[in-house]
Amino acid sequence: MVFQTIVNYTYNKGPDQFWKTRRILKLSSHFYGRRRNCYRNAIRGVWRSLRHCTLGRQDKKRDMKELQDLRIHAGSMEHGLPRGIFKESIERCLILLNRKILADLAVWEPRTFKALTDVAKAKALEDKLEYDGMKSEDVSHFIHRGLLKKK
Numbered sequence: 001m002v003f004q005t006i007v008n009y010t011y012n013k014g015p016d017q018f019w020k021t022r023r024i025l026k027l028s029s030h031f032y033g034r035r036r037n038c039y040r041n042a043i044r045g046v047w048r049s050l051r052h053c054t055l056g057r058q059d060k061k062r063d064m065k066e067l068q069d070l071r072i073h074a075g076s077m078e079h080g081l082p083r084g085i086f087k088e089s090i091e092r093c094l095i096l097l098n099r100k101i102l103a104d105l106a107v108w109e110p111r112t113f114k115a116l117t118d119v120a121k122a123k124a125l126e127d128k129l130e131y132d133g134m135k136s137e138d139v140s141h142f143i144h145r146g147l148l149k150k151k
């Protein structure tokens with residue numbers, strides 16, 4: 001595009017500016033008042049809303065992590081084993097279940113979670129990861145490979 005004068009050149013913002021403006025106004029289409037239609041006001045609102053979206057995603061991840069830890073703690077304490085010893089024993093048994101799966105088992109599959117706590121108790125007693133209140137009679141019904149004698 002050839003311009004005869006500098007005045008025409010300064011007024012033409014080109015296609016890039018048009019699409020940039022269009023994108024911002026499209027993102028601000030659900031706002032109220034001038035923040036919806038005025039580009040200068042829309043930019044501030046859009047940047048603010050995008051910042052809040054990012055923070056909201058981070059908050060959601062943190063909240064889910066706390067909820068899952070709370071569920072695991074409640075489930076393990078229900079069967080008489082603190083969460084720290086439970087997780088340590090499960091890792092030593094090479095049972096590789098993540099936080100989400102353990103929390104789901106604690107809530108929706110209590111018998112399966114009880115079996116996991118029995119395994120963890122047996123491993124804790126075997127490795128002498130004891131705490132106040134844990135007794136060897138709690139897992140007397142549990143048999144694992146370490147308890148079997150070789151001939």
